[in-house]
Amino acid sequence: MEVLGPDRVTDGSAARRLYSRDGSVIEGGRAGPVCFPETTGEVVGCVQAARAHGRAFVPRGAGTGLTGGSVPCDDPVMIVTTRMNQILEVDRGRRVAWVEPGVVNLDLAHHLAGSGLHFAPDPSSQQACTIGGNVANNSGGPHCLAYGVTSAHVAAVEVVLSDGTVVVLGEEQGDSVGLDLRGAFVGGEGTLGVATKIAVRLTQDPPKVATLLLDFVEVADAATTVSAIIAAGVLPAALELMDRRVVEAVEPFVHAGYPLDAAAVLIVELDGLPGGVAHEVGLVTRIGSQGGARTVRLAADDAERDRIWKGRKSAFGAIANIRPDYYLHDTVIPRTKLAGVLDEVYAIAERHDLLVMNVFHAGDGNLHPLLLFDSREPGVMERVLAAGEEIVRASLAAGGVLSGEHGIGLEKRRFMSLQFSPEDLAAQDALRRAFDPDGIANPLKVLPTGASCGDVNALDVVPDGVWV
């Protein structure tokens, strides 16, 4: 059957190699035909072609995912959404916008700039990642602390299911009618179907924004200040922590004004109406000073605020100057446990003789330890993986969870049984089977099974005897 013209499907080896990886360290995926549909109907065609040839399919946006979510196993049809990149409609009155899944997060932000409205989720990868990928991974970002992660900003989504039917889940306004299948689909990591249109909710821009930079001589003081702020009843728009290595890496390039001798800095952003913001600035300043902050600096103007944020947003680029490779972790712990678990993270890295940097969404306890290495060094990958596993175990032991925003993909399915019982996993599988009875939508991701993915490296080995 002919679904797409020859310019929009390829099984050339270069393309198949390119689409065999994502932003993770996972290698060895094997892509089948790579398709670039432009309409919902063409996506249906791709799914039906996969079925007709007894293949699976893998939805893919920009491929910035960090868990191997779009890494193909065993030659599936790759459904790449990058040509479905139109912003279809912005309804300012009702504060929703319909977009195609391949729209890049930052392009939507630029499109809305000046309208008084914005799409709240702002992953650090927003220059590249797509709204479809955000929906599939239920992505977060610095400004998801007060406003919620992607799911809170998706009103409805059009989905091509794995049997080729098209459904719209959710409503433009209000709660879902019947079951919240929209809520179930968001975060499904491409295993529940392909999102082909998304109605995103738009948030009113705050009339007043205050950005504070606090610096500390002890990481533990910064961490304790985070939970003190929350405990005082302040829910900042953003609350980010960067440790000394991150500061040292970005400051020379960005000149954000981060003190180079600080052990950690906090960025606290407060927004809302002017009276409340002024009150909270006072409160945070007091809590910070009492908690050991050496200085509390309030950005004087937009330029200064932009510089403070530029430092945060350039962190991943700047580290390339330190080591060629990185492995970015993502776990969540109770925020009151931040200081202790951060200590453990440093100790784990030291034990494995690895460099670690921490730049993360401290306000909701979402750790992102970044292990730096040079993959040409023999044996280093084993150390990186071992350290990663210890970080995961330390987070779970502190009462945390495996992932706060990057998802499970291939990377963490071997850890799922550490967090969930067989009954818990069976309930999750019940949802998946209802959406994809034949198991052809991005198979092998999320839930642990005995089968392994293509030629994917050690990361994916699920130990014997775990839930299948």
Added chain:
Amino acid sequence: MNALDTFRDAVGESGAVCVRGGGTRWAVGGLPRPGTREVVAPSGVKRHDPAEMIVSVGAGTPLGDLREVLRPTGQETTLDGPDGCTVGGVLAVGHSSLRRARVGALTDALLEANCVGANGRTFTAGGPTVKNVTGYDLCRLLVGSLGTLALMGEVLLRTRPAPEHAMWLEGEVEPDEVAAACYRPSCVLWDGTTTSVCLEGYQVDVVEEVSILRRLGFREVGGSPVLPPFRARWAGNVPEGAVLEIGTGVLHQPLPADLPLVDPAVARLAGRVKVSFDPTGRLNPGRDPYREAA
């Protein structure tokens, strides 16, 4: 034996079963089929951790009891309803608070649920932290499912700082004018002539916005207008006696509404979800989340 195990044993492995909550919205989505056994979920606030902004409660806890525990700490949940309804009942019915525009949708409130499944065994949906994307999002699926997929025994809810100040106003003004004049009012209602607005936040800000609305012709009132009993989905006009929630499309009206037309493909998917979780149809038979207008 802990409370969850007792609940599990009461649910058992066979026979039609439903959970008796506060009974305040008992008929939503249909009544349980005659002969359905009633069980009661555990009650009581187990743990409130203000610094984590989470609270763990038995699903059978009356909302009033939960409110009483949270009030002294200056926190609240986004669950809305009379004091007599239960936490589990509010979640199962799934209606978001009138204050949704400010506090968020109900579906975002449930972090973790310890449930009894149709097979009579317990399982946990979600996780213990305020941010979590580990595995499938069963919590959002459970909210609004009317107990047709699993029965919630204990739940972990997100809390939030309660507003320092709140104020209701009304005026014979078009609702659009409020949107232009205020920053995220928590509720805007329109009955075809009168707009009612709830402002909340720090007192200084609320007072400032109240004075803006006064200039537009609003006056302060004691609280929310009394809403007519039935819910419907807005279809472009506000009939006599009805009140529209601006921004959610929920219409509160004096008479029961027609049921929404559900796309057959969505209904088939929902049917597969139901069968997958409850193959013998023993959980809340007679109830259907799609047999509700809004």
